[in-house]
Amino acid sequence: MPISPSDTHDLAVIGAGPAGLAAAVTAADLGLTVALVDAAARPGGQFYRQPAPGLGAARPQALHHSWGAFARRAARLDVHRAAGRVRHVTEHHVWAVTRESAHWAVHAVTGPDGAQGRAEVAARKVLLATGAYERQLPFPGWTLPGVVGAGGAQAMLKAGLVMPGQRIVVAGSGPLLLAVAGSLAAAGASVPVVVEAGGYAGYARAPRTLAANPRKLVEGAAHAATLRRYGVRIRTHSAITAVHGTDRVEAVTLTRLDRDWRPVAGTGVRVPCDALAVGHGLVPQLDLATALGCATRRCPDGTAALVLDGRQRTTVDGVWAAGEAGGVGGAELAVVEGELAAYDLARRAPGGALLRRRDRLRRFAGAMAAAHAPRAGWSDWLGADTEVCRCEEVTAGRIRDAVDDLGARDTRTVKLLTRAGMGWCQGRVCGPAVAHLAGETEPAAGRRLLACPVTLGELARE
Template structure:
């Protein structure tokens, strides 16, 4: 059915995390009609995830820092929604954005699991605030029950007020580990150690950036104080190289790493635990952007992010982006970029203070990305029988055989020979590991026609 001009919003914001929320309320403040389209039932994204109302949490803000920044914008969102300036489409899983004759069409599947119906939102302009997902580097035993993503553990705690164990090792790389360990310890969990594969000395290579971001230094000091308060040890230049247990995690092996993240022989230490929270940073979620043809760039940690100009514009006319899609940088940066994008979309000039704040935080994001970038020796953790692609149960041995024995030199060829990346996640989990084992030094963002699962019936209707 044709969409009439009266049904067309000035702006569709895809994603209601910090960047999308800030963009939606700022754009509405500036007089635009906004469609805020999000897969969750409530705004906030992963960072400001909240307990379900039925759990009766008395103080959900206790699980967050900078809660006030979210609460103020959430109140503005509710006011704009009540006034009809913002239409908040909850539980809408966007699978496609296409350019029509006079507008953009945002297509989504609806319901908690995306299987209850379909919806289409018409808009003159689009802002992508699609966030990021966790990067996982495989290791022996990472498929044992009780091994959970570090961000996943935080989501369990924030949304469900539950934890996956009572004695949890936190491991991987990146500043998220400190926040997760502190949250778990405050919730009564015993955290024997936080295992950081890299270190924090890399930040010292950007002294001006650190000096320009004193709040980040205070935040880091706060995390360190929390770990000391609860007796949590921090081990840098180390990794979990094995998980022990069959039906459940029983212990892990902590191993010292050299500067290239190769395990140092004879340094293994067995640590009893009943769960492992592990993650190696975040990967920008770019499926919708790359399907539209938006150009990407390589970040210092090897992930792909969108190419954006100083006004948050992508390389596709009529499409803006804010937050992690432009490179992982945290909630504070996402809030600022969302506001900046809204100003440009409304053809208004943002203040110099906001621009300087964005540039300062974006430089810190680059320093953070470089400090925690995975080093090439991590694949030495893998045994021949270590599963790399969990969906299709493809082992490191099979991938190495495809590369060394059959001549595969890129991810696509490895996929064709082994099925690695052909499963339910479509390579989102195993993609970085497969690319590394295939010898790819420059890995771009994958391009997919569908950003989320869609029924055959819906595709037939299209």
């Protein structure tokens, strides 16, 4: 049935994390009608993930930074919803955005496999605030129960008030590790060590950027103080190169790395633990954007992000983006970019202070990405029988055979020869590792027709 002009919003915002929430309430403040579509029941995204009401959490803000600012934006959202300026579509996964004759159509579904309901939102403009997901680099034993993503461990704590174990090693690369280890330790877990594959000296290569972002230095010092208070050691230039156990994690091997992240022979140390929280940074979630044809750029950490102009516009007319989709930079930057995009959408000048703040934080994001970028030698951790694609159980040996013996030179060819990336995650987890093993120096951003699983019935209805 055709959508009438009265049903068409000025703006559809996809994602209600820090960037999407800031964009939605700022746009409504400036007089636009907004549809805010999100997969969660409440706003906040992964950063402000909250315990379910039934858990009776007395102080959920204790697990978060800048809770007051988030609470004020959430209250503004409630006011705009009550006034009819914002339509908040919760617990719906957006699987596609299409261009109709006079508007954009946002297609979303809810329930397991998208089978319990659907929603379609019409809007004149679209803002993508789709966030990011964790980058995982495989290693022997990473499929053993008790190995979780670093962000996943934090999500378990924030949303479920539970932890993956009692003695938890935190490993990988990036500043998220410090926050995760501090949260787990404060919640009562024993965290014997934080294992950082890179280091923090890389930040010193951008002294002016550091000087312009003193709050980031204070935040880092606060994390370090928390870890000292709970007796958590930090090991830089090291990695977990093996996980040991039968039914679940019993111990890990911590190994020293050289400057290219290759394991240094004879430096392995066995660390007893019952869980491992591991992650190597974040990857911008670009499925909707690349399906629309938005151009991407290569970030210093090797991930792909959207090409955006100074007004947060993508290369597709009528589509804006804010937050991690433009390059991982944290919640503070996401909020600023969401507000800037809202000002441009409303055709209002944002003011120089907000622009300068965005530029300053974006420069810090670049320095952070460069400091924690994976080095090429990490694949030396892998044995021939190490699973790289967990969905299809494709090992590193099979991928190397496809490259060395069958001539595969990119992820697509490896996928055709081995099925790596054909499983449920569609290469979101294994994609970076497969690209590296295939020898791609600058792998292209993934392009998927559907951003999430959807039933054939829903496709037929469209």
